[in-house]
Amino acid sequence: MPLPRLPRLVDAALDRLVVPGYSRLGYLARSAGWAATPPGALAGRTIAVTGASSGLGTATAIGLAGLGAAVELVVRDRGRGETARAEILVRHPGAQVTVARCDLSSLADVRRYALDARDRLLALHGLVHNAGVLPAGRTETDEGHELCLATHVLGPFLLTRELLPLLRAGSPPDRPGEPARVVFVSSGGMYTAALRTDDPEFTGGRYSGGAAYARTKRMQVVLAELLADDLAAAGVVVHSMHPGWADTPGVADSLPGFRRLTAPLLRTAAQGADTAVWLQTDREPGRCSGVFWHDRAPRPTHYLPGGEEPAAARAALWTLCVDATGSARPV
Numbered sequence: 260m261p262l263p264r265l266p267r268l269v270d271a272a273l274d275r276l277v278v279p280g281y282s283r284l285g286y287l288a289r290s291a292g293w294a295a296t297p298p299g300a301l302a303g304r305t306i307a308v309t310g311a312s313s314g315l316g317t318a319t320a321i322g323l324a325g326l327g328a329a330v331e332l333v334v335r336d337r338g339r340g341e342t343a344r345a346e347i348l349v350r351h352p353g354a355q356v357t358v359a360r361c362d363l364s365s366l367a368d369v370r371r372y373a374l375d376a377r378d379r380l381l382a383l384h385g386l387v388h389n390a391g392v393l394p395a396g397r398t399e400t401d402e403g404h405e406l407c408l409a410t411h412v413l414g415p416f417l418l419t420r421e422l423l424p425l426l427r428a429g430s431p432p433d434r435p436g437e438p439a440r441v442v443f444v445s446s447g448g449m450y451t452a453a454l455r456t457d458d459p460e461f462t463g464g465r466y467s468g469g470a471a472y473a474r475t476k477r478m479q480v481v482l483a484e485l486l487a488d489d490l491a492a493a494g495v496v497v498h499s500m501h502p503g504w505a506d507t508p509g510v511a512d513s514l515p516g517f518r519r520l521t522a523p524l525l526r527t528a529a530q531g532a533d534t535a536v537w538l539q540t541d542r543e544p545g546r547c548s549g550v551f552w553h554d555r556a557p558r559p560t561h562y563l564p565g566g567e568e569p570a571a572a573r574a575a576l577w578t579l580c581v582d583a584t585g586s587a588r589p590v
């Protein structure tokens with residue numbers, strides 16, 4: 260029997276104070292009031308998770324498989340993907356789990372993977388854009404894009420568009436309450452960055468991996484809103500979320516100092532992944548689109564009034580994605 264939900268004001272205060280809200284303390288306080296998702300809630304649904312070979316991606320896939328979804332692990336290294344698959348099958352014997360290779364930072368590889376997925380799958384009911392990087396220095400992909408932009412923004416944009424026939428098939432018009440759901444795993448770090456479209460490839464100024472990460476995590480939140488509008492006619496909903504602070508290999512590798520300082524407060528990967536899983540199951544996010552979530556509740560995308568990005572900047576982000584990916588396909 261769940262406890263009563265946290266009063267909204269207390270929940271919002273945890274959020275604004277950052278440390279209590281983002282850490283395991285926020286998760287524990289909020290989750291005490293959550294109802295359990297019924298087993299089998301995702302039976303018959305097929306959901307792809309990118310970056311599923313580690314951390315939050317594997318935890319998301321475990322959570323989805325545990326609720327009965329067939330899960331496609333979209334990974335850049337097949338061996339690591341097979342290891343994640345084995346881990347999922349230990350937890351959920353008999354789960355339907357496939358491993359597919361795709362380097363999200365390569366537009367050519369995204370196109371190749373999407374073609375293969377369209378050949379193999381009948382429908383996709385969910386797509387979780389989880390793959391993420393925090394580079395130590397400025398790196399360009401073979402196609403000439405800065406790595407964070409390519410991995411967090413351009414690759415997911417193109418993948419969403421290329422998988423649209425499958426997502427549309429996963430959103431049957433006779434079941435309007437059950438749309439296919441696209442979810443961007445952004446970061447609370449996006450609050451520190453404005454939407455910057457003047458130098459999306461980060462060629463000017465002193466490069467910082469943290470700044471590139473935050474800028475592109477902000478872009479993911481805006482892109483989710485733009486895609487929500489774009490895909491409404493297809494019956495597909497698009498959301499973004501942030502996981503709080505979770506102890507993952509990515510945090511250990513990229514932020515060892517932060518991890519040392521915050522170790523007792525960090526969430527488990529499953530706790531960090533909880534909202535990404537919930538967004539695939541709950542009725543509420545199936546009935547709205549373009550919302551930013553954390554710990555199963557909508558959150559503001561800006562803390563300061565007037566922080567909303569101008570329409571011209573939002574349009575520039577869309578144009579950037581369409582031009583860079585060559586994907587002007589109408590819905």
Ligand SMILES: NC(=O)c1ccc[n+]([C@@H]2O[C@H](COP(=O)([O-])OP(=O)(O)OC[C@H]3O[C@@H](n4cnc5c(N)ncnc54)[C@H](OP(=O)(O)O)[C@@H]3O)[C@@H](O)[C@H]2O)c1
Pocket residue numbers: 309310311312313314315316333334335336339361362363364365388389390391392410444445446447448501502503504505506507508509510531
């Ligand atoms: N952990 C946190 O506290 C936290 C907080 C805020 C946001 N996030 C976000 O959560 C997501 C997962 O992070 P994590 O903490 O679980 O990190 P992680 O352990 O490093 O996992 C990142 C995953 O992304 C994959 N990946 C990276 N580049 C890729 C590419 N080009 N193509 C395909 N896959 C790629 C990695 O593949 P390999 O296994 O091959 O390396 C790995 O599976 C990221 O988007 C991150 O920004 C995490």
